[in-house]
Amino acid sequence: MRQLVILSGKGGTGKTTLASALISLSRTRAYADCDVDAPNLHLIGADYTRQEDASYYGLPLAVIDPDKCAACGACEQACRFDAVIQGSPYRINPYACEGCKVCGLVCPAQAIAMKPHQAGTMTLYYGEDAVFSTARLKMGSGTSGLLVSQVKNRLEHAAGEYTGFAVIDGSPGIGCPVIATLSGAHAALLVAEPSLSGLSDLERIIETARGFGVMIAVCVNKADINPEITDRIKAYCQREGLLFAGAIPYDPLAVQAVNQGRTIVDLDCPSGRAAEEIYRKIMPLLESA
Amino acid sequence: MMSDRTIAVLSGKGGTGKTFISVNLACAAAPATYIDCDAEEPNGHLFFQPAIKTQEAVNVPVPRVDPAKCIKCRQCVDFCAYHALAWTGRELLVFDEMCHGCGGCAMLCPVQALRETERAIGRVQTGEAQGVQVLSGFLNPGEATGVPVIKQLLNTKHPGGRAIIDCPPGSSCMVSESIQDADYCVLVAEPTRFGAHNLAMVHELARLYNKPCGVVLNKALPGDDPSRQYCQAHGLPILAEIAFEVQLGKLTSNGMIAVKEDPRYRALFERLLERIDQEACHAAVGHS
């Protein structure tokens, strides 16, 4: 299974809308949503015949045994994350606990143990001829790169012998979940927003993607909102030797499609036509990746 | 008192218009304070271009080893939950950016070979722009957590009066930290199926902390609206609807503040402020 990842330096660029169009156009049999903080891809889509859920465990968190706790307060003094709640017995606030284990070190009654903590849920959806892997982090959770890796691993296992391209809807931003998304990717399509902050975010994600040696293509969404910056992005791609795959106009019909749970290529609309152009342009890139 | 209220602006996802709304609210409320808690990607200062008054480093503890004392027992390496320490066979390596500053290794070392020192993970900057005090938090790229930056930011003195907090997107620990002292939460949502889903997530967070909240529908279009339906189903007041307008998008993408450029937006944001005050008053009465 090879991987095409869809990324954007910034949130809200339309990555998921475009990813769902590419999934439909490419007729891929495997796809995933790696935006585990705010997954949206499952809202557009196919009919699934079954699903498999699994728990995701992050860092173990401290738990105080109420029978052993002497309410001495040593843990509260030692905790640097304000995670200890006074009382009889004392309790740990799981939203604040960072799993450092210092409380366990100082407790004179050995009342504190580290317990596995469910930090999210992973789901595999099976359709007629495709499998979709997604996950969601629980509120207040910290790390998400491991969960992203697991979403992709589960997809690989479920996709079995599939040798085509899996389409991976990535995390926004440039942080660590994005790095986890890029690891193992063969090609990356970067979705840019034509704004000052969007331009600087694009530059940063290109730098990140280059470090992984993936084939890179760039497109601009809602391009007509600021044609000057769209042109700057095109020129930047030319200078840097990156494939500029196309520009998608702002399209109210795209919102309609999404609200109906459909992709922009299910309707006849300007953004759908632009997405088809983009797909045509990136196909040679995928073949050589 | 109404004029002392702290309003936090959140959204389930980036790109919904949190900064657009907070910046314009702060401008409409001037004299007021704008606090940018999106320390990974602070953007508010790009709009305000404030005259900078102070800059302070945000420091966290980090261990340093005295190799002469180290007995190579590796207890510290085995203890560290974040794998911030590694033993190479010859020396102890410390990975500063992995360290959460818990103090455990220094506490544990049988020969006190580890001492804690400080290092900067970011900074807090204060400035002023035409009646708005602009407080911004900056987290250095690659750092483990932005929570210490937000803590320092919210502890930074500013002239009383109204404060608008621009929160990070999502529902992570950084967002929780940002809303701790808020009197009211404004949830920004796009009126799409995605928007409604993301709204539900951030609403859950606000409820967890018992914060009264209301919704602003941003980039609104006529027609079927899952976010509005969510608000109705959950008794969430819709404080304002800001229609999608190409001109507004262009203005904002060029770093301009709508309230300053267009009297219609000034009027809209002044109405929004009034509405927030009304709702926050009701909520306060309801809780007392």
Next chain:
Amino acid sequence: MKIAIPVVSDVKDTAVSDTFGRAAMFMVYDTEADASIYIQNKAALSSGGAGIQAAQTVVDSEVSVLLTPQLGSNAAKVLKAAGIRLYKAQPGLNARENLERFTQGKLDALEQIHEGFHRH
């Protein structure tokens, strides 16, 4: 000398893992004994710092060489400080084949170290 490779399983002809930090296990081949052992990689399920933890496991196995398809900057720092030489494992070849290439001097030194996952 001993050579380590991140692998997918402990069967003969196992594939090379495409990630270092989250490889299922490490194969450690001893050239003098002409035998391999397999070490579990506890970092595979680690919530953060997988590269560092995996590198620590490799350092503790007393190898002098690591063959890997890719490596993050944190892991590289640990391995280089421990004096372990790094070579790029070739994709498409299994672990045994990569070992053969290495002993024939046909593998390149690992030049490109990527950003790394940074805490994940």
